[in-house]
Amino acid sequence: xxxxxxxxPFTIYHSESKKCHPPLGLAYLAGVLRFNYDVRILDALAExxxxxxxxxxxxxxxxxxxxxxxxxxxxxxxxxxxxxxxFSAQVENSLLAxxxxxxxxxxxxxxxxGAHPSTVxxxxxxxxxxxxxVLQEGETSFPALLQALEAKSDFSRIDGIAxxxxxxxxxxxxxxxxxxxxxxxFPYWQALPIKKYFHINNPHGVALSNVPFLPVxxxxxxxxxxxxxxxxxxxxxxxxxxxxxxxxDELQYLIDSFGVREIxxxxxxxxxxxxxxxNIFAGMVERKFNLRWSVxxxxxxxxxxxPMLELMKKSGCHSISIAVESGDEYILHKVIGKPLELSQVKxxxxxxxxxxxxxxxxxxxxxxxxxxxxxKHTFTFSEKLGADNVNFFYAxxxxxxxxxxxxxxKGYLQGKIDYSRLKSDYPVFSTDTxxxxxxxxxxxxxxxxxxxxxxxxxxxxxxxxxxRTIIIDPRNFIRFCLRFFKGISKT
Numbered sequence: 001x002x003x004x005x006x007x008x009p010f011t012i013y014h015s016e017s018k019k020c021h022p023p024l025g026l027a028y029l030a031g032v033l034r035f036n037y038d039v040r041i042l043d044a045l046a047e048x049x050x051x052x053x054x055x056x057x058x059x060x061x062x063x064x065x066x067x068x069x070x071x072x073x074x075x076x077x078x079x080x081x082x083x084x085x086x087f088s089a090q091v092e093n094s095l096l097a098x099x100x101x102x103x104x105x106x107x108x109x110x111x112x113x114g115a116h117p118s119t120v121x122x123x124x125x126x127x128x129x130x131x132x133x134v135l136q137e138g139e140t141s142f143p144a145l146l147q148a149l150e151a152k153s154d155f156s157r158i159d160g161i162a163x164x165x166x167x168x169x170x171x172x173x174x175x176x177x178x179x180x181x182x183x184x185x186f187p188y189w190q191a192l193p194i195k196k197y198f199h200i201n202n203p204h205g206v207a208l209s210n211v212p213f214l215p216v217x218x219x220x221x222x223x224x225x226x227x228x229x230x231x232x233x234x235x236x237x238x239x240x241x242x243x244x245x246x247x248x249d250e251l252q253y254l255i256d257s258f259g260v261r262e263i264x265x266x267x268x269x270x271x272x273x274x275x276x277x278x279n280i281f282a283g284m285v286e287r288k289f290n291l292r293w294s295v296x297x298x299x300x301x302x303x304x305x306x307p308m309l310e311l312m313k314k315s316g317c318h319s320i321s322i323a324v325e326s327g328d329e330y331i332l333h334k335v336i337g338k339p340l341e342l343s344q345v346k347x348x349x350x351x352x353x354x355x356x357x358x359x360x361x362x363x364x365x366x367x368x369x370x371x372x373x374x375x376k377h378t379f380t381f382s383e384k385l386g387a388d389n390v391n392f393f394y395a396x397x398x399x400x401x402x403x404x405x406x407x408x409x410k411g412y413l414q415g416k417i418d419y420s421r422l423k424s425d426y427p428v429f430s431t432d433t434x435x436x437x438x439x440x441x442x443x444x445x446x447x448x449x450x451x452x453x454x455x456x457x458x459x460x461x462x463x464x465x466x467x468r469t470i471i472i473d474p475r476n477f478i479r480f481c482l483r484f485f486k487g488i489s490k491t
Contacts, residue, residue, distance in 0.1 A: 001150050003039045004078035005029060005191075008093040009063025010045055011055060011420060018062055020049050021203040022194075024215045024266060025114070025138075026084055027187030032139045034188055037146065041191040042072055044097070049200055059420075061093070070100045078108060080146065082134075085114040088398055088419040091124070098129040109149065113138050115234040116419070118174075119400035121162035125169045133162040136174040136234055137220070139184050177236050181220065182246040186253060189214065194258060203264060205296020206319045206360055206389070210261035214254055217266040218247045218280065219273075225402070226325070226336050228364060231268055233400040239272060244279035251289055263293040263316075270295055271303040278308070281315040291316045298323035298362055302340055304348050310355060319358040322348070326363060327381025328374040335367050342381065349385050360389040364424075366439050367395045368406050368431050375439075379446045383453065388461070390450050392443045393424040 007023045026041050033039040048064030055061050064072075073081065081101040085094035094117075098110040113134040117124045121133045134142045141160035148155035156165065160174035178184060197203070198212045219242065221235035254260040271277040284291060298321045312320070324345055326332040332340065345361075352359050363382060365375050382390045397404040397413060407413045412429035421428055427436040434442075455462040 001037050001080065001146060002076065002078040003033055003037045003080045003082065003146065004073060004076050005039065005041045005082045005084070006069070006097050007041070007043045007045050007084050008069075008090065008097040009048065009061050009066075010090060011059060011061045011093055013423070013426065014058050014060055016423075016425065018049070018052075019202055019204050020046050020197060020200045022046075022189070022192060022197050022215055023084060024187060024217060025086070026082075027189055027192060028184065029082070029138055029142060030191045031185040031188040032143055033146070034191070036143070039188075039191065040076060040078075042069070043192055043196075044069055046193055046196045046200070049196070066096055066100050069097060070104055073101055073104045073108070077105075080109050080111060080149070082111040082113065082142070085112050085116050085124075087114075088116045088422045091116055091419045095124075095127050095129060098127070102129045111142070111145070113142070115230050116399065117162075119230070119233045119398075121171050122169050125162060125164060131163065135160040135162060135171075136236060137177065140176075140178060141174070174236065177220075177238075177240065179240060181240055181242040186250050189254075189258065203296075205264060206294055206321065206358065208262055209292040209294075209318045212258055212260050213262035213264060214258065214260050215264040215266045216247070216250060216254070218242050219267045219269060222268045223272070224337070224339060226338050227367070227406070228336070228395055228398070228401055228403045230398045230401050239269060241273055241276060244276050244283055247280050248283040248287060251284065251291065252287065255289060255291070261291060263291055265293060265295050266297055267295070268297055269300055269303075271299055271308065274303055274308065277303075278311060281311045281317075284315040285311075289316070292318050294319040295321055297321070300340075301344050301348050306351055309348070309351055309357065313355050313357060317357060319360065320352055321360040321362060323362040324381075326365075326374075327378035328370075331367060331370055331374050331378075335369060336364070346385055349387055353386065353388070358389070359385075359387040360391065361385060361387045362391050362393065364393045364395055365443065366427055366429075366431075366434070367403075368410055368412065368429075370395075370431075371433055375442065379442075382446070382450065386457075388454070388458075390447075392447060394427040394439065394443075396422055396424045396428055398422055 005026045007026060023043055030039050030041055044064035051065060052060050052062035083094045083097045085091060094112055101108045101110050109131045110129060111132040111134060112124060112130055117133045118135045121135065124130060124133060132145060141158060144158045145155055145161055148158065159172060159176055162171040201208060201211055219240060221239045222231050223239045293316050301322045325336050325338050329342060332338055349359050363378050365378055395403060397407040407429055427439045430436050
């Protein structure tokens with residue numbers, strides 16, 4: 001049986017910067033499937049990175065054109081096409097990839113997976129071009145489905161899949177997650193155009209320190225339940241982790257096989273188990289990996305202390321991202337539900353910067369009950385930290401989150417949801433307190449203020465950042481300048 005896994009093109013606002021990140025989930029699936037199937041991965045995003053087309057005013061799609069995707073599908077002639085749908089905003093492109101497969105041959109069976117289809121499987125399967133959904137993690141359910149399809153046997157009781165039968169949509173909820181993550185094979189990067197990612201050199205997160213680079217995930221899930229977070233829709237509730245030895249073996253494999261010099265740890269909670277984290281970082285030092293690494297998704301500040309930061313630095317960490325979320329205690333604890341004390345943040349930022357770690361802070365604003373005064377508290381708190389980078393995101397009501405339900409009840413989301421708008425870089429809904437225009441304006445002004453203050457305090461670093469931005473994406477740099485001066489002019 002021949003299986004083609006596809007990462008479809010991305011649709012973004014014209015003001016967004018393009019990114020190209022190796023598809024870790026598809027590489028994991030290929031790592032499992034390659035022992036029994038002829039499996040290939042088509043990363044339409046990477047292979048068509050330089051191609052973009054205007055979809056509508058202010059909206060572009062970049063990545064391989066669907067005409068070329070159809071040709072690539074036809075050339076391989078797969079029995080199964082699996083399409084990734086990591087984000088709600090990319091639903092349309094995922095379904096278009098499924099349609100492309102059906103246009104090549106109606107006999108091709110299409111499968112989708114990722115956070116969004118796992119959350120709204122009935123809605124996704126209403127599309128005639130999609131046959132199956134693999135819910136949540138797929139390393140067990142997807143091979144079981146393929147085995148049943150190949151044998152033409154009953155698949156109706158397979159755990160963690162959704163499908164159509166006699167005109168009805170059947171959903172088998174995911175009941176069993178893999179507890180021993182060490183048993184899952186390493187991602188099969190050989191199925192991807194690995195050198196393209198190194199050449200493009202523009203993954204998500206902070207600026208890279210070295211290339212070649214690759215992402216690694218050492219744990220799955222999160223024990224917390226922040227109001228806006230959809231991570232549990234993919235990994236389930238709870239926290240599962242790989243052993244330190246298994247992680248170190250993967251790092252050695254990446255060094256030996258691909259010459260990797262930088263790692264992006266994709267965990268949501270890399271240091272939640274402090275002793276395991278210590279074992280990983282100490283092992284990196286003992287094995288003399290000489291890697292550079294960062295945590296683009298953020299790290300829990302409550303798990304950090306001075307010895308941990310120093311060990312992280314010694315093992316090659318060059319940057320940490322901290323998801324503070326809010327500078328207002330009430331919003332942080334009563335609305336978001338994040339178990340973090342604001343008093344912990346500044347000492348960690350100061351210590352990190354003192355030992356040479358670049359610091360990035362994440363905030364989220366625009367919650368349904370948030371007042372202007374509470375947003376101001378977050379802005380003021382952001383100025384006191386002295387971080388190298390501060391990113392403001394907007395409260396985004398992703399399906400399956402508590403925030404989505406709150407927004408529905410309050411009438412902020414009505415009728416059919418336009419998933420393409422569910423991006424944390426842009427406000428989605430107005431409230432009784434502010435409109436989306438007012439909120440965006442307030443954030444733009446604060447960003448401009450922070451850029452200006454940082455440039456005054458660190459002129460050399462600021463010039464380096466600007467130069468890197470120009471090299472990687474000159475068009476995005478021009479857009480940034482326009483937004484910056486627009487913000488200055490309105491202050």
